[in-house]
Amino acid sequence: MVEAHRHDSGGSVGIEFKHVGKTYADGTVAVADFSHHVPSHGTVAFVGSSGSGKTTLLRMVNRMVDPSRGAVLIDDEDVRELDKVRLRRRIGYVPQAGGLLPHRTVVDNVATVPVLNGMSRRAARSDAAELLALVGLDQSLAQRYPAQLSGGQQQRVAVARALASDPNILLMDEPFGAVDPIVRRDLQDQMLRIQAELAKTIVIVTHDIDEAFRLADDVVVLRAGGVVAQAGSPQSILASPADDFVRDFVGADRPGRNLRTVDVDGRRLVVDGEGRPVGVLR
Numbered sequence: 001m002v003e004a005h006r007h008d009s010g011g012s013v014g015i016e017f018k019h020v021g022k023t024y025a026d027g028t029v030a031v032a033d034f035s036h037h038v039p040s041h042g043t044v045a046f047v048g049s050s051g052s053g054k055t056t057l058l059r060m061v062n063r064m065v066d067p068s069r070g071a072v073l074i075d076d077e078d079v080r081e082l083d084k085v086r087l088r089r090r091i092g093y094v095p096q097a098g099g100l101l102p103h104r105t106v107v108d109n110v111a112t113v114p115v116l117n118g119m120s121r122r123a124a125r126s127d128a129a130e131l132l133a134l135v136g137l138d139q140s141l142a143q144r145y146p147a148q149l150s151g152g153q154q155q156r157v158a159v160a161r162a163l164a165s166d167p168n169i170l171l172m173d174e175p176f177g178a179v180d181p182i183v184r185r186d187l188q189d190q191m192l193r194i195q196a197e198l199a200k201t202i203v204i205v206t207h208d209i210d211e212a213f214r215l216a217d218d219v220v221v222l223r224a225g226g227v228v229a230q231a232g233s234p235q236s237i238l239a240s241p242a243d244d245f246v247r248d249f250v251g252a253d254r255p256g257r258n259l260r261t262v263d264v265d266g267r268r269l270v271v272d273g274e275g276r277p278v279g280v281l282r
């Protein structure tokens with residue numbers, strides 16, 4: 001049941017942000033004019049400082065935010081033409097703090113959307129058990145309630161839940177922001193394994209440039225107002241930061257940091273100034 005949906009037929013498949021802008025009711029211009037294409041099965045990371053419009057952009061994809069200008073297309077279809085509820089059931093969403101339902105067990109948190117989509121409770125629970133295994137959660141936790149789990153375990157459940165309706169698209173808003181660095185790294189590794197297996201189209205929002213470099217093949221560095229400071233592969237951004245803002249963000253000038261790439265055993269690693277590996281680039 002858990003398998004990649006291939007959708008490679010012509011056109012501009014993937015997610016297309018076409019000159020989108022968002023001005024909130026109080027006049028705040030969260031995003032001025034943003035365009036970007038996320039290819040099908042690709043992973044893009046939006047990074048930038050607080051308030052640069054990352055969450056606003058992410059939420060345009062599943063219509064939690066409607067753009068004031070421009071359009072978001074999924075496989076050439078304007079999301080405004082699609083029914084909101086059905087759209088959201090087709091797109092996995094991992095919110096900042098997990099957003100689990102506190103009064104439902106872990107397994108039922110994961111099974112909820114498939115049941116809403118018409119699947120029998122029994123089949124949905126059996127799929128949920130597989131997904132919990134996929135995200136590395138022991139079966140013994142399935143009957144617990146979210147408050148009885150650690151932060152890292154809750155985030156795993158949130159990822160399993162987002163995958164439950166087998167969406168083509170996964171939106172992740174600071175998914176691992178609230179967990180400690182070691183657990184965070186473990187969750188990132190899990191994410192890379194899942195992505196290698198399922199090949200979703202993923203948009204991830206993060207403050208953490210190292211996380212962006214580890215998880216994404218395309219990184220968009222944003223400044224205030226959703227202005228693109230630089231977009232490209234981790235390698236290209238590391239090799240030639242577009243300006244001081246990006247250089248500062250990447251931390252190239254931070255003492256002892258000086259990120260660079262090295263090739264080891266056919267893999268490209270990102271290492272810091274002391275040679276410590278920060279991440280692996282594909």
Ligand SMILES: Nc1ncnc2c1ncn2[C@@H]1O[C@H](COP(=O)(O)OP(=O)(O)OP(=O)(O)O)[C@@H](O)[C@H]1O
Binds near residue numbers: 024025030049052057
């Ligand atoms: N509902 C809202 N009404 C008014 N302003 C808003 C609203 N939501 C967000 N904003 C503003 O829009 C700007 C962009 O917010 P957004 O949450 O998209 O940024 P972000 O880059 O995700 O920030 P963070 O990393 O802190 O989550 C900010 O100035 C924010 O205060």
